[in-house]
């Protein structure tokens with residue numbers, strides 16, 4: 001019997017010893033890596049996402065949970081690759097050109113990764129052309145752009161226009177976020193969605209990829 005409740009709890013409280021040891025124990029008992037991923041690691045991070053959204057967990061705690069979750073992920077990842085396990089989808093994410101704020105974008109990336117998506121983080125100060133190249137190269141299901149400055153928000157629109165020019169816009173769902181962004185701005189530039197915080201970003205991605 002796998003101690004999934006204990007594993008989830010260890011992720012929530014950020015226990016960096018218990019997470020890898022419980023994952024290793026489950027692997028030693030012959031439990032499938034995808035089972036541990038879905039019912040232990042992802043399930044734990046989903047609770048973290050919900051608590052963060054509800055204001056019951058705070059930023060440093062979320063980052064800590066994400067880092068201990070990664071310790072578990074490191075153990076199951078090689079086995080997942082061998083078993084041909086496919087994630088829920090690929091997300092390319094980055095902070096737009098001229099903007100170096102990345103704390104929020106990283107949390108969004110961690111939570112998406114923690115809930116089963118393959119996340120490619122392009123970093124900060126990402127030019128429209130680099131976003132376009134990444135879409136062409138990785139063929140992601142979703143492109144996420146972050147901006148924290150009112151002066152860099154327009155770059156999101158520039159990127160969408162460039163994707164249209166290159167015939168890439170229809171290949172990918174586009175979501176945006178960051179403190180100055182709202183729904184109205186998202187629709188004005190033709191993005192597919194906006195999320196106020198990381199928990200809602202996970203819900204948004206799920207919704208966009210379901211329909």
Ligand code: B12
Pocket residue numbers: 059098099100101102103104105107108143144145146147148149150151175176177178179180194195196197198199201
């Ligand atoms: C930390 C910080 C910095 C750090 C950034 C460190 C880093 N590695 O990120 C440093 C010190 C470097 C910095 C620099 C600057 N900053 Co600053 N910074 C902040 C601060 C205090 C917090 C931002 C933050 O991390 N918040 C916490 C995270 C968790 O929240 P978040 O980023 O909003 O992310 C959440 C959501 O927005 C959403 N989200 C975010 N991205 C995405 C993406 C997608 C796809 C989705 C769906 C959702 C999503 O989910 C996240 C998690 O829930 C804000 C103030 C504020 N209250 O926002 C100012 C702030 C953003 N900064 C500001 C300014 C002006 C600057 C500087 C220009 C200052 C200067 N004169 O040099 C420079 C700009 C440098 C540059 N070129 O980018 C202003 C912007 C004002 C404006 N209207 O444009 C703010 C609002 C401060 C202020 N009140 O004046 N800053």
